[in-house]
Amino acid sequence: MSINRKIVPPILNATDFTFQLADITQAQLANGMPFYYLNAGAQEVVNIELVFDAGTWQQHKPGVAQAAASLLKNGTTKKTALEINELIEFYGANLKCGASNDFANVNISCMSKHLHHLLPLLFELLTESIFPEHELEIYKQTTIQRMQVSLKKSDFVANRKIDEYLFGYHHPYGFYNNISDIQAIETKDLREYILQYYSFDNCKIFLSGKFNDGIIKDVETIFGSSKWNDSDAIIRNEFTVTPAEQKKYRITNDKNGVQGSVRMSMPFIKKAHPDFAPMIIVNTLFGGYFGSRLMSNIREDKGYTYGIYSYLYNNKHEGAFGISTEAGKDVCEATVQEIYKEIEILKTEPVDTEELQLVKNYILGGLVGDLDGPFQIMQRWKNLLLFGFDKSRFDSNIEIYKTITPAQIQELANRYFIADNFYELVVV
Numbered sequence: 001m002s003i004n005r006k007i008v009p010p011i012l013n014a015t016d017f018t019f020q021l022a023d024i025t026q027a028q029l030a031n032g033m034p035f036y037y038l039n040a041g042a043q044e045v046v047n048i049e050l051v052f053d054a055g056t057w058q059q060h061k062p063g064v065a066q067a068a069a070s071l072l073k074n075g076t077t078k079k080t081a082l083e084i085n086e087l088i089e090f091y092g093a094n095l096k097c098g099a100s101n102d103f104a105n106v107n108i109s110c111m112s113k114h115l116h117h118l119l120p121l122l123f124e125l126l127t128e129s130i131f132p133e134h135e136l137e138i139y140k141q142t143t144i145q146r147m148q149v150s151l152k153k154s155d156f157v158a159n160r161k162i163d164e165y166l167f168g169y170h171h172p173y174g175f176y177n178n179i180s181d182i183q184a185i186e187t188k189d190l191r192e193y194i195l196q197y198y199s200f201d202n203c204k205i206f207l208s209g210k211f212n213d214g215i216i217k218d219v220e221t222i223f224g225s226s227k228w229n230d231s232d233a234i235i236r237n238e239f240t241v242t243p244a245e246q247k248k249y250r251i252t253n254d255k256n257g258v259q260g261s262v263r264m265s266m267p268f269i270k271k272a273h274p275d276f277a278p279m280i281i282v283n284t285l286f287g288g289y290f291g292s293r294l295m296s297n298i299r300e301d302k303g304y305t306y307g308i309y310s311y312l313y314n315n316k317h318e319g320a321f322g323i324s325t326e327a328g329k330d331v332c333e334a335t336v337q338e339i340y341k342e343i344e345i346l347k348t349e350p351v352d353t354e355e356l357q358l359v360k361n362y363i364l365g366g367l368v369g370d371l372d373g374p375f376q377i378m379q380r381w382k383n384l385l386l387f388g389f390d391k392s393r394f395d396s397n398i399e400i401y402k403t404i405t406p407a408q409i410q411e412l413a414n415r416y417f418i419a420d421n422f423y424e425l426v427v428v
Contacts (some may be wrong), residue, residue, distance in 0.1 A: 013357060014364035015402045021394045022377050029224025031200050037207035037216065039368065040374040046167065046209030047109040047375050048119075048219070050126070051386065053103035054197035057172045057317065058237055062181035068190045068198075074135040076128040078270060081135060084121070086253050093118055100314040101173055103386065104198070105240040112211045116218050123222050126198050127229060131190040143182050155326055157253050158261035158427040165249065165423045166265045166320055168242030173318055199229035204385065208378035241318060243267070244423070251427045260332040260428035261325075264339060266421040268312065268319040271387050275412060276319075277397045279312065281404050282412050285359045286310050286346055287323060293342050294323070302338060304331040316387060321416070332426045346413040351406040362403050 024038040059065040073095055074081040093110035106126070108118055150156040160176040167174030198360050202282075205223060207215070269276055280288075287310030288293035294308045308325035327335045370376050384393055 005280055012203075012366075014285070014361040015357070017364070018367075019364070019367055019371065019398045021371065021380060021391055023391075024378065025295055025380050029205075029220055031224050031227050033200050033224055035207070035219065035224070036205065036378070038209075038374045038378050038381075039211055040208075040377070041210045044112045044210055045109065046112045046115050046207070046211045046215065047107065048115065048122070048208075049105055049206045049382070050122070050200050050223075051105040051204050051206065051382070052104045052106075052198050053102070053180070053234075053236075054193070054202065055100050055102040055172075056175070057239075058197055058235075059172075059193065061185070062175070063177045063185050064189050064193050065099040065104060066177075067136070067143075067182075068131075068193045069097045069104050069106075069137055069186050070188060070341060072097045072125050072129055072137055072189065073129050074139075075130055075132045076124050076129050077123060078128065079121075081132075087121060088118070091117055103155065112209060112215070114216055115211065119218050119222050123228070126194070130189075130196060133187055133189045133425075136185065136187055140182050140185065144179050147177070147182070152254060154253050154257060154259065154261040154427040157251065158263045158425055159324075159400050161249070161251065161427070162265050162322070162423060164265040165244040165246075165425065166267065167318065168240075168244075171241055171318075172237075173241045173313075173315055173320075183194070187306045195229050196231050196234065197409075199231060199234070200227050201230075202234055206373040206382050208376055210374070216305040223419075225419060239317075240356045245422055247420070248320065249423075249425045251425070253427050257428060258329060259326055260426055262327060262332055262335050263322065263324055263340075263425045263427075264336070264422045265320055265322040266418075266423065268416065269383055270317075270319040271389075273319070275416075276312070277400045278404050278408060279416065280397075281356075281359060281401060282311055282346075282409050282416075283312055283321070284363055285351065285356070285409065286413075289359075289362055291358065291362070293346070294339065296341055298325070298327075298338050299334055302331075302334070304328065304335050304338070308335075331427045332428060336424060336426065343413070343417045343419065347410065349410075351409050353406065356404075356406060356409070360401055360404075364398070367398075 024036050027035045029035050054065060056065045073084050091110055091114040093108055098105055106122065108122055112116060164174045164176065169175055205219065207219065251346065284292065286292060287308060294310060298304050298308050299306065300370045305325045306325040310321070310323045313320035313322065323339060325335060370380050384390065
């Protein structure tokens, strides 16, 4: 049967589609490590990621979490930084190490046929890194130089200070490194941190791509047959949020600058809260994408900024909601007032059905890309598992995105968007 090209095919909304998150294999290695893998895809490529509860939340000394992750590939008992980099380049691989507020991750992506050569190197980095003094000195010099340049920029200062006001300077989410903190980092700090927190009993492994059973056996043999970096019981830090009493701040950072940075944040619910998923819709409508109300008003209509966004913090232990933009010095205060105006409109006027449908299509349409290919599917699973969720969370979120109503959005806006709860900062 031929297709009649003169007939326009039906145009469907994203809410008309069914979304399914492909299953993965959830296993446990002999030493107890959780191991998640997805063998799929058309290309002979693979990605393996080890995730540790070793972000700034766990560090015992300022700057150690980021420094340890950054310098992990800069020398072991067997190889220099140059030899490590040459080996990675030889196999055409990509090695990334990083640390966020809650987690640290070590990630290798390469052609499937080369992974069995690189897994021993990955294990060597985790168990035999020595953090050479000269590599640490280079890291400290470059980090300090970068910080000195960044401190002259209003957006850098604003990002540091708003979280301090919201969580408190001594809380991991509100703390920021100073030059003296970087200078004080020592090799022994990094070695101790790796041995304590980059260990078999503080790690989850995520493997995705197209690979043979030999890769699974290699992972089991290399990472699961011993209690590597075994040390005393891991200390799980606990912190109390100590927000600033004052809510409004104005900082002059560069008298000669022409641009200022506006930041507004408030405490918010955590990811596990039942209102978190519907608030993703509310946030997207308000300021979470390029067609949002904040963007339409403050960028398109007023011309105060090139871009303005609102967002839900992606933290494990504490929730927060934020708004961020850069604007001309002379319109920063007007920008703040327009933000409050948009909040009031969202609270007092029901959302138009067509506007809401556009937001739903945007969010659900973005999910299509997140479910296309093994790497994207595993990333979605990783985000669920690291926060203690399972597949039912994904399914329930989809249902919420599809069915939320204007009345529910208005009710949520009134429940959570309380003007007096915002910490307000302008840095010029």
